[in-house]
Amino acid sequence: MPPSPVSKRGTFKQTFAQALALPLKAVWxxxxxxxxxxxxxxxxxxxxxxxLSVIKLAKGQPAETLRLSALGRMPRxxxxxxxxxx
Numbered sequence: 159m160p161p162s163p164v165s166k167r168g169t170f171k172q173t174f175a176q177a178l179a180l181p182l183k184a185v186w187x188x189x190x191x192x193x194x195x196x197x198x199x200x201x202x203x204x205x206x207x208x209x210l211s212v213i214k215l216a217k218g219q220p221a222e223t224l225r226l227s228a229l230g231r232m233p234r235x236x237x238x239x240x241x242x243x244x
Contacts, residue, residue, distance in 0.1 A: 186213050204230050
């Protein structure tokens, strides 16, 4: 019988890490959907902008992270105008 792919130490750690990450991916996707929906109603919502930027960073999207963070630091009227223009 061939050895199990999780019998190697490195592969086991990778497999276990993947198992732990699966529920988090689903949660991040749901959070992303919710925060995006909040921003469709109120484009200048500071907390939604900041939380969505954290999610984008976790997903490996640093440019989008910076854009959202910058929008969160702008005066409300400017952030809303920029968000609507996208």
